[in-house]
Amino acid sequence: MKKFILPLLxxxxxxxxxxxxxxxxxxxxxxxxxxxxxxAGFDLTARAFGQGGMxxxxxxxxxxxxxxxxxxxxxxxxxxxxxxxxxxxxxxxRYNIIPESFALPAISIGFESQGYGPFIAKSKTTNSEINxxxxxxxxxxxxxxxxxxxxxxxxxxxxxxxxxxxxxxDKDINLFTGAALAFNQDxxxxxxxxFALNDTQKKVSxxxxxxxxxxxxxxxxxxxxxIEVYLKNLLQNRxxxxxxxxxxQITFFQYIL
Numbered sequence: 001m002k003k004f005i006l007p008l009l010x011x012x013x014x015x016x017x018x019x020x021x022x023x024x025x026x027x028x029x030x031x032x033x034x035x036x037x038x039x040a041g042f043d044l045t046a047r048a049f050g051q052g053g054m055x056x057x058x059x060x061x062x063x064x065x066x067x068x069x070x071x072x073x074x075x076x077x078x079x080x081x082x083x084x085x086x087x088x089x090x091x092x093x094r095y096n097i098i099p100e101s102f103a104l105p106a107i108s109i110g111f112e113s114q115g116y117g118p119f120i121a122k123s124k125t126t127n128s129e130i131n132x133x134x135x136x137x138x139x140x141x142x143x144x145x146x147x148x149x150x151x152x153x154x155x156x157x158x159x160x161x162x163x164x165x166x167x168x169x170d171k172d173i174n175l176f177t178g179a180a181l182a183f184n185q186d187x188x189x190x191x192x193x194x195f196a197l198n199d200t201q202k203k204v205s206x207x208x209x210x211x212x213x214x215x216x217x218x219x220x221x222x223x224x225x226x227i228e229v230y231l232k233n234l235l236q237n238r239x240x241x242x243x244x245x246x247x248x249q250i251t252f253f254q255y256i257l
Contacts, residue, residue: 053078
């Protein structure tokens with residue numbers, strides 16, 4: 001219990017004195033949205049996932065249309081087994097080509113090489129190198145996002161992507177969609193569906209063709225700290241999956257200037 005006291009004490013000044021703005025999320029859970037960080041804004045995110053895994057990411061808003069970021073992590077960071085770091089850092093670049101308006105959604109293009117879940121180097125079935133995350137990174141993508149004034153707000157997202165994680169032989173273009181419903185300024189319900197069209201190659205890919213359905217809850221603390229819990233792979237779209245995944249994420253947002 002004592003090991004959790006210091007992080008909580010460090011967060012206390014942020015919760016009490018921190019002030020932020022209502023920034024739109026850069027991801028629903030795993031899938032990207034079309035909204036970039038505002039100019040001079042940055043966020044620092046840490047996510048914990050299965051097999052004692054964790055990654056940390058830092059993103060910066062260069063302008064109101066353009067943002068970039070980087071991330072790095074691995075598995076067995078928590079626990080007693082030897083550390084297994086990811087083979088390369090994750091990169092993120094996003095540019096908003098059409099700002100959201102009353103009639104039109106926001107539309108952005110981007111690239112993300114950070115996948116989700118443990119990084120897998122070899123296929124247990126064929127013993128061949130596949131070099132991919134459990135949930136593939138988006139790679140290159142185009143995404144549209146639209147927000148509506150329902151309750152606090154209701155957001156919809158949809159896009160198309162082409163991942164560069166193709167070691168399993170599946171090079172298909174993929175589709176994704178998601179939504180978020182904010183009941184008030186504090187709580188937000190999240191849901192997304194990754195069609196996983198690029199994760200269906202027989203004997204090598206992890207997916208079984210039903211796609212990845214994820215759900216989550218976001219807690220907003222004074223628009224500075226965001227705490228999120230996820231239930232992922234609810235359709236159990238993997239032969240080795242005996243249950244859905246539980247993940248946890250915390251994000252700190254602030255302005256550089």
